[in-house]
Amino acid sequence: MIPSTMTAAVLTGHGGLEKLAVRNDVPVPRPKAGELLIQVGAAGVNNTDINTRIGWYSKKVEAETSDGGALGFAAIDDDDASWSRTPLKFPLIQGADVCGRVVAVGEGVPSERIGQRVIVRNMLRTYVDYRPYECWTLGSECDGGFAQFTVAPARETYAVSCDWSDEELAAIPCAYSTAENMLDRAAVGRERVLVTGASGGVGLAAVQLAKRRGATVIGVCSPNKAAEVKAQGADLTVDRNSDLVGALGSETVDVVIDLVGGPQLRHLLELLRRGGRFAVAGAIGGPIAEIDIRDVYLKDLTLFGCTFQEDQVIENLVRYIENGEFRPVISRVYPLSEIAVAQQDFLSKSHTGKLVLVPPRS
Structure with missing residues (x-):
């Protein structure tokens, strides 16, 4: 009753x-x-x-x-x-x-x-x-x-x-659909992908789902969470407080999945190769960011703002779950x-x- x-x-x-x-x-x-x-x-x-x-x-x-x-x-x-x-x-x-x-x-x-x-x-x-x-x-x-x-x-x-x-x-519904939507919009495949906020709900989902797509995954997180992020699929982790460009080198990443925003955004664009893609669905590090617009147009970058989700996003997730492709x-x-x-x-x-x-x- x-x-x-x-x-x-x-x-x-x-x-x-x-x-x-x-x-x-x-x-x-x-x-x-x-x-x-x-x-x-x-x-x-x-x-x-x-x-x-x-x-x-x-x-x-x-x-x-x-x-x-x-x-x-x-x-x-x-x-x-x-x-x-x-x-x-x-x-x-x-x-x-x-x-x-x-x-x-x-x-x-x-x-x-x-x-x-x-x-x-x-x-x-x-x-x-x-x-x-x-x-x-x-x-x-x-x-x-x-x-x-x-x-x-x-x-x-x-x-x-x-x-x-x-x-x-x-x-699943919020965190994993956000992550899958970003990966879907950016058409992530077997390439080098960097995920910010990689130890959080959406970030860890993005690590798992990017790995599922065959990507080489770099997770940005605090050092004390690096082992868990790697256990969920990251091939490499980088300290979130480090010099990301110094640690990884400029133009070494195909796709950035950003959940943090804030001051580091400018450096994330530096990491992207020519023709790279940047997908963002969060700004817990602050909604206001300064970027060098030359990084966008001289490298032919594509930026995706990711909120709206096409139907296949949740449908894909249900299929992944039922196929046992992540947990x-x-x-x-x-x-x-x-x-x-x-x-x-x-x-x-x-x-x-x-x-x-x-x-x-x-």
Whole structure:
């Protein structure tokens, strides 16, 4: 029997960790036409959860995520502080990652879907009529997975057959789709690829998925995480605080997969060979960067901004999972009630791989 209320972590507004409230009286959503109701088994923690909470997407913010991660920022513009550059509606249930089981269906959805173990595409296209380069982010423009139940479009909810735990599957939708999208946009093959932030959720996913494509992978990370990054497929690691050009040499890399941004971006372009490709999907090191534009045009570089995802990205990931082509690294699992602790640990960057939240069982 589906209860009328549930436990959920509710974001009450932009700001610090105090804006997170774990409540036990949140109404269980009901699936509309074309939607499923999912009992959440686990939900991964991602940088976007923190960026959304603190309003980091606002153009008023020029600092790196960690500067406001715990306390928020003194000044943001609510009108552009989301993925879609439109005001968010509070209270909001965040959580871009969802793994769970279908427990009810809306009108037009086959009842055979009930009981399936599923993951949900986090960059949803259904709600914007599948228009190119538009999407709603699960847990931003609509409620997400930091709850006992959530709803999602049936066509963007994928049954997965594998022996993974719910916690492992919950690592996939946001981090791995971001990584696969970057690799797909840059058409990565058997070439030399550098991944920044290589020990984090998206970075480690990019290392694994680039290696799957036959690439020679260089991971940029702190020295104490180098062994784990290599264990997941990196052929070489470089200290994130080192002189990257001095360590690797200019024009020695075919593709850069950048999740950090900030001051090092200029040097990343120096590393690229003529005709190289640069894909970016994050800026935890700061959204403002200075580059030498001559590196771009004199070397015929191609730059890819990577947010919108074509359908094949999540479809590819489901196929890789079911074929046993990789497995995520789960650093720690927390009860949903400890969401603030999980976000503090995430901000510390002391972990390798993914942090995951588990809601109470009904």
